[in-house]
Amino acid sequence: MPNILFYLTDLTYKIENEKPVIYLFGRTKEGKRIIIKDTSFQPYFYLIVKEEQALEKIKKLVLEDAKIIKIEPAKKNYFEKEILVYKAEVNYPSSVPKFKDELKNWKEVERVLEADILFTRRYLIDKKLTPMTLVKVEGEQIRDQAKVPVFLAKKIYQDDENSIIQPKILALDIETYNPEGKKMNPDRNPIIMLALKGEKFEKVLTWKRIDGKNIDVLNSEADLLQRFKEIIEEEQPDIITGYYSDGFDLPYIRARADKYKIKLDLGWDFSELSIKGRTEKTAEIKGIIHVDILKFIRRVMRTTLNTDTYDLESVSQELLGAHKHEVHLDLLAQTWDKEDKKQLKVFAEYNLHDSELCYQLCNKLLSNMLGLVKIISLPLFDVQRMSFSQLVEWYTIKKAQEFNELIPNKPGFYTQQERNKKRLHGAFVYKPIPGLYSNMVVFDYRSLYPSIIASHNISIGTVNGENCKEKETVPTEYGEAYVCKDKKGFLSVIIGEIISRRAEIKDALKKKPDSFLKARSEALKLLANSFYGYLAFSLARWYCFEGAEATTAWARYYVQDVIKKAKDSGFKVLYADTDSAFLLLENKTKKDALKFCEDINEKLPGLMELELQGYYPSGLFVGTKGTGTGAKKKYALLDENSKVIVKGFETVRRNWSFIAKEVQKEVLDIILKEQNKQKALKYVKETVKSLEKNQTEISKLIISTQLQKPIEEYESIGPHVAAAQILEKKGESVVPGMMLKFVICKGEGKIRDKVKLPEDVKQEDYDGDYYIEHQIIPSVETIFTVLGIDVQKELKEKDQKTLGDF
């Protein structure tokens, strides 16, 4: 019997001869596509019963086609306590929910468990297989209806978990006929261009005469769709990727293909491209992994990205440093109608470029995604669409199998609502005294929340657990709580494993860099940091609010402990927030700071660790505008490499004009690097002078704001709405979501009456006073206030002096 080594990429199941059959899709080590069939796996669920005699009755229960094959007792843990349960094996996966709905109402049945774990996922967990890695099969080739060779498995098991597939990626992007602007209608409007981009492949399909390299002109939209199908078959990609392709490109392609009765049977088993879901769609092709990059970015990369809009332009800019081609998409439909060859070529290039950006994003994020697949052990298709809480939950489900823990049920609607009402006591913040400081050190606890959960045995069965002999009191200010120390908590142990594994990988990385190991380390960090949130997440199976409360209580305790010890050792404490403390060195040295850190670490339990995060020659803390007391999470630091780090200043994030951002950055630079407030003030005065004399470049004055709704719906006409009205008057289509760029110009009336579009602004038009009052002053006011300077006053005095000079 031959052995086959293959990378498992995807799986599904079918019912054949009244039995469930698992289909595993993959690529052999040599790169050949294969399907493995496994008929050895049976669906099941667990029952906790009040009266054992009910089991005989249950065994005989038949609900339509649903039958129970056997019931046998098993010892499992339920919320970390040993319990006797019954494992019920049934004929079909679809029988499971039928029995669940029936049995949950029986008075003899206490609980039905693990009846909502999808069959294919259950298969992976039970067989301990990890997708995208090497799996070994013993089996024989059989004759079957499929595009690739099919084998029937006798035995199947994980081979080398560290050997990861190098998948072939093909990115796609469509352009549609869009006479109504952003309102899209797949029933009426055709696909006019379709771009595909792979490592060695790039092509735009269209059906009107456009000349150009890589442009394939077909006779009709139907031919375009046929050609698309052929290319997928020829290229045989492992991954098809797109940007919002779950919600737009693939559903649109499917809808147009349906119109022409073209069968998109792209699956390896001749199954069709399927679109599932009502509110949130997903598009799936059996055998080919469909990756929607937008979903991964929105759900997982969200926290690491600075941008808060997730359109392709913003994301490409941040992750790739690349921009989309600039085109007037609103003109696409009329250009298409006019058959303007030259302009259509511009759109075709735009289309291809979008698919290329998507290809590059997928390539770039692939190691992050595979890092997660490796840990969670679910298909890339699934992992790529999961939120943090789902990732934590499925990691925990995988681990539950190893620890013989039963998987708790998801909460019902009522329970969720109750949980949502609860508010958690958060982090401790020691507010700074506004000022400019020199020689600071910053300490922070490495992975504070996860390390507390691991080190203090926080878990669902240990926090305020029953029948407890050895207890540790939680240092909480609100009520009383303890953690039971009699035995290790399940959640605490698995989070400890994540932390330790990450430490090992980081050590290995120090010796030898490796991109996949690096991605795994990042994935582990992500998972560890999500655990605390998961404990307080209302939809969590392992919901543990008291555990989350205990975690933040300890976090507050440890940060305050650093503050207290720092004061005792003669450091001045400047600021502390959540897991970090900022100390002033004064007459102490960096060596003293390191010694202080070591002393604290000696007394910390388990995996907890305080780190010297950095040394900063200077730092500035500002006050809030109203009260003047120290603002939280708002400061600027100069690091040892003379780099200025700015946190929490609004100009960094919001849509301020470039000039406001530039002035703020320059002022912080001068103050932190040269400690020269007069020079900073002089700089501001010069900028103001240039503004007053209308010498500032128009491009630095553009303010951009996103239009949130149709302009008719705005009651108060803000400047961006005024800009939208001007655009509309010019005959351009204005739709919600578009970015409006405008400049405030001289004139009478309200701000909205002074709005002009950048291209209409002449050098002498702009309103310098507006920019001084509403952009420059607000961006630097709090900084100067800290330094004892009233900018407002200083700038007015300057005015009088210049008047006096004349």
Place this chain on the structure above:
DNA sequence: TTTAGTCGGGG
């Protein structure tokens, strides 16, 4: 202030 409803992305 609380609650119910919509939106994101895509052309």
Place this chain on the structure above:
DNA sequence: GTGTACGACTAAA
């Protein structure tokens, strides 16, 4: 498919 996101923001109560 052994299914139905989620967090932010806005409008209405």
